[in-house]
Amino acid sequence: GENVEQHPSTLSVQEGDSAVIKCTYSDSASNYFPWYKQELGKRPQLIIDIRSNVGEKKDQRIAVTLNKTAKHFSLHITETQPEDSAVYFCAVMEYGNKLVFGAGTILRVKS
Amino acid sequence: GAVVSQHPSRVICKSGTSVKIECRSLDFQATTMFWYRQFPKQSLMLMATSNEGSKATYEQGVEKDKFLINHASLTLSTLTVTSAHPEDSSFYICSALRNTNEKLFFGSGTQLSVL
Numbered sequence: 001g002e003n004v005e006q007h008p009s010t011l012s013v014q015e016g017d018s019a020v021i022k023c024t025y026s027d028s029a030s031n032y033f034p035w036y037k038q039e040l041g042k043r044p045q046l047i048i049d050i051r052s053n054v055g056e057k058k059d060q061r062i063a064v065t066l067n068k069t070a071k072h073f074s075l076h077i078t079e080t081q082p083e084d085s086a087v088y089f090c091a092v093m094e095y096g097n098k099l100v101f102g103a104g105t106i107l108r109v110k111s
Numbered sequence: 112g113a114v115v116s117q118h119p120s121r122v123i124c125k126s127g128t129s130v131k132i133e134c135r136s137l138d139f140q141a142t143t144m145f146w147y148r149q150f151p152k153q154s155l156m157l158m159a160t161s162n163e164g165s166k167a168t169y170e171q172g173v174e175k176d177k178f179l180i181n182h183a184s185l186t187l188s189t190l191t192v193t194s195a196h197p198e199d200s201s202f203y204i205c206s207a208l209r210n211t212n213e214k215l216f217f218g219s220g221t222q223l224s225v226l
Contacts, residue, residue, distance in 0.1 A: 034214070034215075041202070041220070041222065042219070042220070043204060043217040043218060043219050043220050044155065044204075044217055046214060049214065089154060089155070096160060096168075097143060097208050097215070098145065098157055098160060099145070099155075099157070099206070099215060100157070101154045101155045101156075102154065103153075103154050104153075104154050
């Protein structure tokens, strides 16, 4: 099955700085890569996703890049704000529409 | 966007009892639903895939006789934790697939605490 690795496990940035979280995956056949933000005790919230037919997607301060050859994708958050503090998970959809999640990154934005 | 409702949001039960969790897709039909478990400070781990009208498919290491899944209609899947024990205490969350190649929509989660 799919193996997803996510780094770093924790990330502290100053308000206004950028944050980058990276994930690698193992199955070259995977073609859907979402990113989720989760606050304590809440459901994961989809913040951006990308399919394998594109290399980059942007939505305001959030962007995702995908390198299919290298099998890695990254989340970029620019102009971070305190409300961006949360746990972020990458995921990869494998056969059967099952999502395999990364281990998560705790993002702390210091004001 | 699509709405997935999960109930109850929190349950506390005694060891040995059974707990049923419901997952409903409110505005679409979901032929496939997924059940995840999340322990504190950990990631979401897929437990099983629930298919309407057929038996659920369980991930390796998940006991099917302990975690009973029923997907009797296109809008409802239930997870029953049988004979719950303290080690079953976790955040259980469902997700529903509207159509193949679409996004997954998550329920609000159920925090289970077994005393």
